[in-house]
Amino acid sequence: MRPRRTAEQWHALIAQQRESGLPAKAFCQQHDLGYISFCNWRKRLMDHGSADNAESDDAGFVDVSSLMGSAQTGGTGWHIVLSLGNGVELRLSQNG
Numbered sequence: 303m304r305p306r307r308t309a310e311q312w313h314a315l316i317a318q319q320r321e322s323g324l325p326a327k328a329f330c331q332q333h334d335l336g337y338i339s340f341c342n343w344r345k346r347l348m349d350h351g352s353a354d355n356a357e358s359d360d361a362g363f364v365d366v367s368s369l370m371g372s373a374q375t376g377g378t379g380w381h382i383v384l385s386l387g388n389g390v391e392l393r394l395s396q397n398g
Contacts, residue, residue: 304336312343 307315319329319340326344330337381395 313347366373382395
């Protein structure tokens with residue numbers, strides 16, 4: 303039987319998995335973790351904003367509000383390109 307872990311312990315394990323570069327399933331096998339439990343905790347912690355948003359499986363977040371503000375106050379505008387994978391890009395722009 304596997305030990306029960308606290309939210310803090312799961313948070314540390316999720317961060318460790320991301321830093322390892324291993325897929326979640328392989329990490330769980332290597333560390334004798336239940337894969338379904340790992341995924342459930344990862345989702346739960348991300349829903350509450352307490353898991354890291356970096357790396358591997360999940361998209362990172364970028365605050366672009368400063369770009370929007372400069373365009374509205376007479377700046378040069380902004381141009382954002384999001385690479386979604388497989389050659390797909392989403393382009394957003396506004397002239398200043």
